[in-house]
Amino acid sequence: MRVLIAEDDALLREGLSLLLAGEGCEVCAAVDNADDFLAAVAEHGPDVAVVDVRLPPDFRDEGLRAALEARRRVPALPVLVLSSYVEDRYAADLLADGRGGVGYLLKHRVGDLDHFMTELRRVAAGGTAMDPEVVAQLLVRRRADDPLRDLTEREREVLALMARGEANAEIAARLRVSDGAVNKHIRNVFAKLGLAPGDSGHRRVLAVLAYLGNRPDPG
Incomplete structure (x- = not known):
């Protein structure tokens, strides 16, 4: 490298x-x-x-x-x-x-x-x-109009780990859940943030941008 x-x-x-x-x-x-x-x-x-x-x-x-x-x-x-x-x-x-x-x-x-x-x-x-x-500081800086307000606590945990760059298998190991459960949570995150498969850009990155409070307009 x-x-x-x-x-x-x-x-x-x-x-x-x-x-x-x-x-x-x-x-x-x-x-x-x-x-x-x-x-x-x-x-x-x-x-x-x-x-x-x-x-x-x-x-x-x-x-x-x-x-x-x-x-x-x-x-x-x-x-x-x-x-x-x-x-x-x-x-x-x-x-x-x-x-x-x-x-x-x-x-x-x-x-x-x-x-x-x-x-x-x-x-x-x-x-x-x-x-x-x-990531830890972002957890306590959410705005009143938080775009992630509809996420469950577990979905927020998964997204926080995504923001740190962790892969699905790493997230599953850290949270002690199955790979399938992590995949389900991530699908739910994408759906609740309106990140359909046809969105331009990488949905995982767009989700992290939403977490950081700077999501671009997908349209």
Whole structure:
């Protein structure tokens, strides 16, 4: 797996490079700003990019905007964004194109190498990976006009795990239910959110967007 890193902190950038190399990955480039990141995407064609949300010069959302621009230029490019804090709007921005292959993790997750590599490989394979702390905060930030108000408690649990990027089998194991039960709950979620099979985009991603409070108009 060829990985491109965009991280302004030299120690973390070098640490990520060493960790990834130790896991058999090829770090095709490691840069510290958005412009060099976009140039490296074009030059190296990585399998996945790991990008800090905040990059020079203003350290606000330059990394996120560069990641979105990279996915505009290379639609299939998987991107895992790292942040020091829970900023759930970034998760919604990443998912807004409905294509998958995106992730949003807090930086301290890098210290759990097994977890980090699992999430990175999930994103590289076209899946989604949302940080559990983002998901937990979303649970207490629902609006009065919550589009998920018709879901049962179990359906909300299943959707929360979907938002974290868990596959059906992983959800079944975590909730200690059968694969068939998980499939039924997911079908119910899709139906209650109006995500018919003919909807454009990936229904699983659209459901997670609804969970994040930023679902696009399917029409």
